[in-house]
Amino acid sequence: MSLKIVREPINKYMQKIPLGLIHIIPERCKECGYCIDLCPKDVLEVGDERxxxxxxxxxxxxxxxxxxIACRMCxxxxxEFAIFIxxxxxREYV
Amino acid sequence: MGQKVVLRERIVDESPRDDLIRRERFPHIWCPGCGLGTVLKCYVEAIAASNIPPDKHVIVSGIGCTGRIAGYVRLDSYHVTHGRPIAFAEGMKIVRPDLEVTVISGDGDLVTIGGNHFIHAVRRNVDINVFLVNNFIYGMTGNQMGSTTPLGAKSSTSPYGCPEPPFNLPLLAAALGAPFVARWTTLHVRQLADAMKRAMNVKGFAFIEIISPCPVGFGSYNDLRDGRDYIKLFLENCIVDHSADLNKVGITLKPGEPIILGNFIDREAPTYHDLELEVFKKAGWLK
Amino acid sequence: MSGELKLLKPGTYFMMGNIACVEAALIAGCEFYAGYPITPSNEIAEHMSRRMPQLGRHFIQMEDEIGSIVAVCGASAAGVKAMTATSGPGFSLMMETIGLAAMLELPCVIVDVQRAGPSTGIPTFVGQGDVMQARWGSHGDYELVVYAPSSVQEFFDLTIEAFNTSEWLRIPVIVLSDEVVGHMYGRLVVPEHDKITIINRKRYTGPKEAYLPYSHESLVPAFVAAGDGYRIHMTGLTHDERGYPSLEIEDSHRLVERLVMKVRKNARSLWKYETFYIDDADVIVVTFGITARSSEEAVRRARSEGLKVGMIKLLTLWPFPEEPIRIASQYARRILVAEINMGQLIHPVREVAECPVAGINYPIGYAPPPEYILDGIRAAV
Known part of the structure; x- marks a missing residue:
């Protein structure tokens, strides 16, 4: 279950797609799963460490x-203020 | 060119918004999946975007799970008695009109035990913001029903289903003349933060009802045991309609019956402060 | 732009008690009044609604007494002096929030113009049945100060004193008036304003990092208001020195102890009382409020009959003036406690007195006539 993209801009291919660097504060997390479920690109998954x-x-x-893509939904x-972008x-990374 | 780096998550110990939260008190007391942390996030984002310095923002909250929100915001913050934050905020705003006073509290606190203060503060149009977090239940005391529990919903004091119809809060606030009335869920984070920011700039009583998940409390009685169940509910049932007929926005949580969201009302009306200045003129204090 | 500060000028007046209370509050610097209509305190709200806007100050009629006292707390948290006035039923509604004011250490003044109870009672008749409620009405351990005027002049003086004490100790202070004192017209002498002592709460202005809103270093921590930039947290939950909720027993002990000790340790300077003919008295009448007026006349008549009777009029009811009562009881044979109730103030008197104590109780909603007190005195002698 993720947010559906319902429309596509006609100049989509001219757009620079931003890159988000994911930062996590492990001690604040309560494993509600919202960040994982609501990521439109399915970037995140449940980790192993507790x-x-x-x-x-x-x-x-x-x-x-x-x-x-740095949409910042997570x-x-x-x-918990436990994840930010x-x-x-x-170009510097990919 | 910069060197290529292997990308993965970065582990850190503070977030960019830690200046507006009492980070030494984190993690907060709310359950996994609770929407209150998201409300807090939207509130601090709205503050950051509000063009009002944080030192001028004040938050007042009452009792209950939502009542704890004041204790997590790094602002002048007041956690008062059950049902009374609006009256407290009124006293504060009247003597210090330069402060941006926001009440964030729960449904039980603001419109059940505190319902009288709510209706009169709207009627007076005191220039405060009231963000009511509606989770349909008294969470902290052990999931008792309240005045917002949908008809038929189960709780620890309505084992046969809630026998009373609930409030339609946007209709109530609008009927009392509130200049700004909105409803969002904790899933609609950006819309919620925008509405909060707007509320801070509205002159007069600004009211936002925030529908929030309570998977451990309300959810455990009503088949919404996981925060994700709520997200599904919100994704499937929410309709945004800014010009909705407020007579029809009551929440039933029945399958197929929508939860209608939007910035329903945004209008101008003389505030308590404006009218008090008229009194000051008549009394001879102001020319 | 703004008008002159029209405070009651120095001079001699013939004035109603409730109105004298308002004028005293204005001189004391009260900037916010919230109230709800209730007999027999209404003249306070009515006069406030006329006078506050003349001074650019704030009057609001709230939806109930709970809202009134809570709004008073909100205004106090914003740094201004604030008060409310009420009577029995409204006073009962305020109890929870009086506890909040004690816990948050928000200075405020509550005027209770007592009427005949219980419940709705007789709203237009006098009573003195709120003596214990004023002290013990809110749940949990806290201490506050209760003053009881017996004349228009005392109502004026004690209202100013109430503001001063509340600002000094950061506590709610109650002026326990009654219907007769509230409605009586009497002589009022207003001194030169610069001769009137006005106390303002101690404000903190030091560095932000070092500020502890509920520091235990002194009994009364320095105050900061909303908007001062210190980003403080105040909660009715048991809190630590930072003001944050705490489940530590240690924090609870230190907090509750400080809330209580700041009144107890200053009790001697809070005690106000007057004595009449007690030097050689065998029987001493201890009383307060309007009953003190009847008692004074009764004691005078008893003296003219040759009875060795004296009187102590308490202006401070709480913290209870133990020492003067104890010392008097060491010389007297008997203490009589005169009050318009079935026996309330008699309990703390009995607790400290070293001689037998009896009550002269007048449960009907009038001020007791001097004959009634005199009969009690004669019976005791």
Whole structure:
């Protein structure tokens, strides 16, 4: 279940797609799963490691990091202030 | 060119919004999947975007899960008695009109025990913002029904289904003359933050009802046991209609019956402050 | 742009008690009044609604007494002096929030113009049945100060005193008036304003990082208001020195102890009382409020009959003036406590007195006539 993209801009191919660098604060996570479920690019998945309260914080799924488009849905929806995005220049990384 | 770096998540210990939250108190007390953290996030984003310095923002909250929100915002913050944050905010705003006073509290707090203060504050049009987080239940005390629990919904004090019809809050606020009335869910984060920012700039009483998940409380009684169940509910049932007929925006949570969202009302009306200045003139204090 | 500060000028007046209370509050610097109509306190709200806007100050009629006292707390948290006035039923509604004011340490003044109870009672008749409620009405451990005027002049003086005490100790202070004192017209002498002591709460102005809103360093922590830039947190939950909720027993002990001790340790300077003919008295009448007026006349008549009777009029009811009562009881044979109720103030008197204590109780909603008190005195002698 993810947010559906319902329309496509006609100048889509002229647009620079931003890259988001995903930052996580593991000790704040409570594993509600919102960031994972609501990512339109399915970048995130449940991690293996547990924090002090026993919750598994999210991690970037294998090979998915470059797909983050910095929409910040995960950052906005996270009730814990545990994840945020820093926008970067895609050319420097990919 | 910059060197290519292997991309993965970066582990850090503070977020860019930590200047507006009491980070030493995190993680907060709310359950996994609770929407209150998201409300908090939207509120601090709205503050950051509001063009009002944070030192001029004040938050007042009452009792209950939502009542704890004041304790997590790095602002002048007041956590008062059950049902009374609006009256507290009124006293504060009247003597300090330069402060941007926001009440964030729960449905039980603001419109059940505190319903009287709510209706009169709207009627007076005191220039405060009231963000009511509606999770349909009294969470902190153990999931009792309240005045917003949908008809038929189960709770620890309505085991046979809630026998009372709930409030239609946007209709109530609009009928009392509120200049700004909106409803969003915690899924509609950007719309919610925009509405909050607008509310801060509206002159007069600004009201936003925020529908929020309570998977551990309300959800456990009503088949919404996971935050994701709520997200599904919101994605499938929410309709945005800014010009909705407010008589028809009551929430039933029945399958096929929508939850209608939007910025329903945005109008001008003389505020309590404006009218008090008239009194000051008649009394001879102002020319 | 703004008008002159039209405070009641120095001079001698013939004025109603409730109105004298308002004028005193204005001189004390009260900038916010919230109230709800209730007999017999209405003249306070009515006069406030006329006078506050003349001074650019704020009057609001709230939807109930709960809203009134909460709005008063909100205004106090914003840094201004604030008050409300009410009577029995409204006073009961305010109790929870009086506890909040004590917990948040928000200075405020509550005037209770007592009427005959219980419940709705007789709204237009006098009573003194709120003595214990004023002290113990809200749940949990806290202390506050209660003053009881017996004349228009005392109503004026004690209202100013109430503001001063609340600002000094950061506590709610109650002026426990009654219907007769509220409605009586009497002589009022207003001194030169610069001779009137006005106390304002101690404000913190130091560095932000070092500020602890509920520091235990002194009994009364320095105050900051909303908008001062300190981004403080105040909560009715048990809190630590930072103001954050705490589940630590240690924090609870220190907080509750400080809330109580700031009144107890200053009790001596809070006690106000007057004595009449007690030097050689065998029987001493202890009383307060309007009953003190009847008692004074009764004591005078008893003296003219040759009875060795004296009187102590308490202006401070709480913290209870233990010492003067105890000392008096060491010389007297008997103490009589005169009050318009079935026996309330008699309990703390009995607790400290070293001689037998009896009550002269007048449960009907009038001020007791001097004969009634005199009969009680004669019976005791």
């Amino acid at each position: 924090n002090i309260k026993g919750y598994r914080w999210p991690r970037v799924a294998d090979g998915k990091a470059a797909e983050c 950052e906005w929806i996270c009730p 820093v926008e970067a220049d895609r």
